[in-house]
Amino acid sequence: MDPMSRPNASSLQKTPGVKTEKEKTPVDKKKEKKTSSEIEREQEKERAEKKIEDQRRENKEQQARDLPRFKVGEGENEITTSKDTYELISCLGQGSFGCVFSCVRQSDKKSFAIKCESVHARKPMLPHEANVLLALNLLKSPHFVEMIDNGQIAGRFQFVVIRLVGQNLWDVRVEMKEKRFTLATSLMIGIQTLAGLRDLHRKEQSRKDDIESWWYMLTEFIVFDIPWKKIRGTDRDGVRAAKWRLRGDGAYMKMLFHKCCYQQMHTILLYLDSLQYGNIPDYDFIYHQVTAAASVHKAELEAAPDWDQKAKRYGGPEYKERVAYIVKELE
Numbered sequence: 001m002d003p004m005s006r007p008n009a010s011s012l013q014k015t016p017g018v019k020t021e022k023e024k025t026p027v028d029k030k031k032e033k034k035t036s037s038e039i040e041r042e043q044e045k046e047r048a049e050k051k052i053e054d055q056r057r058e059n060k061e062q063q064a065r066d067l068p069r070f071k072v073g074e075g076e077n078e079i080t081t082s083k084d085t086y087e088l089i090s091c092l093g094q095g096s097f098g099c100v101f102s103c104v105r106q107s108d109k110k111s112f113a114i115k116c117e118s119v120h121a122r123k124p125m126l127p128h129e130a131n132v133l134l135a136l137n138l139l140k141s142p143h144f145v146e147m148i149d150n151g152q153i154a155g156r157f158q159f160v161v162i163r164l165v166g167q168n169l170w171d172v173r174v175e176m177k178e179k180r181f182t183l184a185t186s187l188m189i190g191i192q193t194l195a196g197l198r199d200l201h202r203k204e205q206s207r208k209d210d211i212e213s214w215w216y217m218l219t220e221f222i223v224f225d226i227p228w229k230k231i232r233g234t235d236r237d238g239v240r241a242a243k244w245r246l247r248g249d250g251a252y253m254k255m256l257f258h259k260c261c262y263q264q265m266h267t268i269l270l271y272l273d274s275l276q277y278g279n280i281p282d283y284d285f286i287y288h289q290v291t292a293a294a295s296v297h298k299a300e301l302e303a304a305p306d307w308d309q310k311a312k313r314y315g316g317p318e319y320k321e322r323v324a325y326i327v328k329e330l331e
């Protein structure tokens with residue numbers, strides 16, 4: 001034996017946390033002894049998981065290849081429909097299912113946004129979104145962008161051309177000082193998004209659920225340091241559990257809104273919990289709770305929003321009460 005390879009005292013030293021043969025109990029030994037069918041099952045599971053993962057990756061790569069291969073000044077930077085040609089200018093963002101570009105309509109040089117989705121998307125969303133936009137455009141809702149054109153590049157992607165708007169609220173908020181909105185702006189956003197949901201809910205069934213999501217959005221704006229902020233992302237169950245705690249734990253809810261708006265936000269949540277899935281929520285009641293919160297805390301809803309301090313006052317659409325709830329019109 002080569003003396004260099006002979007085991008020495010140090011190589012036989014026990015690894016911390018690992019039991020020696022002598023220390024192992026019968027249960028430990030049983031655990032170690034996997035039957036061949038158990039090993040096979042495990043290997044099969046691993047192979048199946050890898051296959052799913054590979055398919056997912058391939059599908060994503062395929063989708064990326066389908067979308068416009070855009071590069072400023074070169075690449076694919078024009079999309080033509082039967083109505084017009086749109087020159088792509090820049091990439092505005094990527095959603096969960098495609099990408100959005102700013103573009104210029106060639107006939108009149110007006111700017112728009114163009115939203116594209118691969119025809120290989122696993123759960124196509126754009127056709128549904130286009131239908132919803134069309135219906136909302138018929139209703140002339142000021143809370144949704146106008147869709148002016150749509151089409152498809154065969155085998156590659158489908159697209160809608162919509163009005164170009166400003167940055168999304170998330171990005172606007174991140175750019176704010178302290179990354180948060182003032183109470184007045186938060187409540188004003190609450191009112192506008194509530195009115196938007198009310199318009200949207202003239203096609204839709206999930207009204208209660210949507211208003212509940214709206215409530216959590218507004219809570220994040222008002223409270224800022226929400227308990228589920230740190231667990232956002234992958235841990236959906238953690239977020240759900242933290243949100244549900246608000247329902248059963250009165251003290252927790254009070255603590256969350258200890259600075260302001262407890263009364264009104266609590267009333268809205270109790271009201272939402274009293275609704276059934278198919279009920280049409282009383283949007284005006286919720287609106288009155290938000291305006292009550294503004295008045296109690298002296299938040300001026302007519303003031304210029306945080307992102308537009310040059311404006312003298314808020315210039316967006318106003319919440320209209322007692323709007324007739326026309327469900328039939330779109331059916």
Ligand SMILES: Nc1ncnc2c1ncn2[C@@H]1O[C@H](COP(=O)(O)OP(=O)(O)OP(=O)(O)O)[C@@H](O)[C@H]1O
Nearest residue numbers: 092093094095096097100113145162163164165168
């Ligand atoms: N009409 C538009 N005008 C200007 N920017 C837009 C417009 N539509 C979308 N964007 C930008 O593109 C980004 C992606 O939009 P998209 O609608 O695909 O996804 P999202 O609404 O952010 O998320 P999700 O994929 O969950 O719906 C938006 O966050 C926004 O910054």
